[in-house]
Amino acid sequence: MPATITPGTDLVQAYLAAWxxxxxxxxxxxxxxxxxPDARYVDPLxxxxxxxxxxxxxxxxxxxFPGMEFRQIGDVDSHHDVCRFQWGLGPAGAEPLVIGFDVVVVTADGRVTTVHGFLDRVPA
Structure with a gap:
């Protein structure tokens, strides 16, 4: 069993590291x-x-999006088994090309079981 990750910044960092x-x-x-193992990820695409x-x-x-990275934008808001956060995708150190917002449901062992993703800004 993986180490427990607290819902919040640690979880978001582990989540973005996978991406x-x-x-x-x-x-x-x-x-x-x-x-x-059975986690579900859903967004508009x-x-x-x-x-x-x-x-x-x-x-x-x-x-x-070769060579681009995901990074957290702003703070993580969490309570109970849910957290939400905004992220950006773009070149390291530059303005993100894509900005999104995810709501994540976490299990008792601290892993993501469901992601509801929203895309706030996407390239034309």
Whole structure:
């Protein structure tokens, strides 16, 4: 069983680390650490479940936006088993090209079980 991650900033950092990892084996380990095996991710462009679905989605986003990174924007707001946060995707140190907002449900062991994602700004 993975180490418990507190809902909040630590969880968001583990979540974003999975999205930023380009090495497939290391990414799989990051997904396993941050998400439950049956986790569901849904946003306006995707609806996937399980580690393999998440891995394929993340790999696809990395192909679409090569060399870009996800980073947290602002603070994490959390209570009970839920947290929300805004993120940006863009070149390191530059203005994000994509900005989104995720609401994450966390299990008792501190892993993500559900992500409801929203896209606030996307390239034309």
């Amino acid at each position: 930023n990892e380009t090495d497939p084996a290391t990414r799989k380990a990051a997904i396993d650490a941050a998400f439950t 995707a609806d996937v479940s399980g580690a393999d679905g998440l891995d394929a989605l993340i790999a696809g986003v990395q192909q679409q």
